[in-house]
Amino acid sequence: MSRAAKDIHVGIDFGGTKVFGALVDKDDAGEPLVSDETYVQHVGSGEIPADFTAEERALGAGYARLHDLARGLIELARSRGRNPAGVGIGAPGLVGPGGVVLAAGSLGWKNAALGPLLERRLEVPVRIENDVNLAALGEHAFGAGRGKSSLFLIAIGTGIGGASIIDGKLWRGGHYAAGEIGALLPGPEYLTWADRDWGAFEAHASGTGLEAQARKAALAHGVTVEPGTLRGERLFAAAAAGEPWAKEVIDRAVELWTVALGAIQVLVDPDVIVFSGGVAGSAAQFLPAIEAKLHRSLLQAPIVVRSTLGYRAGVLGAPTLFG
Numbered sequence: 001m002s003r004a005a006k007d008i009h010v011g012i013d014f015g016g017t018k019v020f021g022a023l024v025d026k027d028d029a030g031e032p033l034v035s036d037e038t039y040v041q042h043v044g045s046g047e048i049p050a051d052f053t054a055e056e057r058a059l060g061a062g063y064a065r066l067h068d069l070a071r072g073l074i075e076l077a078r079s080r081g082r083n084p085a086g087v088g089i090g091a092p093g094l095v096g097p098g099g100v101v102l103a104a105g106s107l108g109w110k111n112a113a114l115g116p117l118l119e120r121r122l123e124v125p126v127r128i129e130n131d132v133n134l135a136a137l138g139e140h141a142f143g144a145g146r147g148k149s150s151l152f153l154i155a156i157g158t159g160i161g162g163a164s165i166i167d168g169k170l171w172r173g174g175h176y177a178a179g180e181i182g183a184l185l186p187g188p189e190y191l192t193w194a195d196r197d198w199g200a201f202e203a204h205a206s207g208t209g210l211e212a213q214a215r216k217a218a219l220a221h222g223v224t225v226e227p228g229t230l231r232g233e234r235l236f237a238a239a240a241a242g243e244p245w246a247k248e249v250i251d252r253a254v255e256l257w258t259v260a261l262g263a264i265q266v267l268v269d270p271d272v273i274v275f276s277g278g279v280a281g282s283a284a285q286f287l288p289a290i291e292a293k294l295h296r297s298l299l300q301a302p303i304v305v306r307s308t309l310g311y312r313a314g315v316l317g318a319p320t321l322f323g
Contacts, residue, residue: 005083006083007085008024008077008082008084009084009085009086009318009322010023010073010074010084011024011317011318012069012070012073012087012088012090012315013314014062021070022315023073023076023077023082025082047061047064048060048064052064056121059107059112060108066118070089071122074122074124086125086126086127086321086322088129088134088318088319088320088322089118089126090132090133090314090315090318091104091128091130093106093109094175094177096176098113098115099114099119099127100112101114101128115127129170129317129321130163130172132153134317135153135155135309135314136152136153136164136170136313136317137165137321138309138312138314138317139274139276139307139309139317140168140320141320143274143308143313144309145165145272145274149167149168150165150168150268150272151164151165151270151271151272151273151274152270153273153313154261154274154276155276155280156206156277156279157279158206158208159198159208160199160201160205160277161179161181162179162180162181164178164268165270166268182202183199183200184201184260185200186204186256204252205253205256205257205260207278210249211231213249214230214249215230217245217246218245220245232278233282235249254289254290257286258290258293258294261294265302270302272303272305273304274306275304275305275307276306276310287304287306290304
């Protein structure tokens with residue numbers, strides 16, 4: 001490779017069921033450049049290579065998929081005469097210093113030395129961050145929070161996550177759990193909540209939570225629904241059509257989202273709250289009403305905007321991990 005080869009970064013959004021990556025460049029003005037062909041959704045077999053160490057084998061098929069995608073993107077960069085300056089990865093769960101994933105329930109990991117393991121194998125710098133934190137960094141650098149001193153990103157999808165950028169810097173918290181808004185107790189009736197792996201808020205207002213609540217509500221109304229038909233747009237469409245069981249669930253979710261956004265505003269007072277995630281598209285229609293309610297109730301109502309980067313936020317946040 002030419003010594004004059006320009007640097008490029010690998011960005012990866014790593015979940016329990018998917019691994020998504022891209023090559024991320026910047027133009028002379030600092031804008032992110034990502035060509036469509038470098039976006040890769042990797043859902044391979046996750047077969048564990050024979051030369052993996054015992055520590056790598058213990059991390060299973062998810063680690064194998066992550067390794068394969070990172071190596072493939074590094075090789076793609078080099079084939080184009082570019083220097084892969086680093087791999088930035090957003091991982092689910094709590095991420096501590098040194099690239100160690102302290103806990104990731106969806107992967108069954110605890111104290112997994114993900115960063116050091118990949119760095120030794122890939123022979124390029126590797127940085128690991130919580131996936132929602134990395135998405136917030138992407139939105140702050142290139143998206144809906146660009147030019148803002150502070151933001152809070154709330155991601156409503158399978159679960160609910162959050163992340164804070166304060167005075168231009170990511171706030172991880174004393175236990176690396178800052179922003180875990182899915183664990184919010186949205187009312188005194190939740191003080192007996194005992195499921196540490198599934199927060200009370202996300203159990204009722206995430207995509208998975210809405211599906212579970214809709215199933216119960218439909219049954220209570222004597223409505224038979226086919227399995228797998230209560231997700232996302234189908235549920236919102238049923239509520240819009242006036243089906244009582246669906247409206248009941250959505251109305252309750254809107255109440256909980258309102259409480260959560262109000263709590264974020266009071267505690268963090270960000271310049272902007274970025275609303276993102278797979279449920280955000282359907283739920284965005286309720287944001288004006290939510291803001292109106294909070295304007296009546298709070299000293300300072302939140303300014304809530306939709307994500308402008310969408311599924312790209314995490315991978316575009318990767319270069320920010322390298323300064």
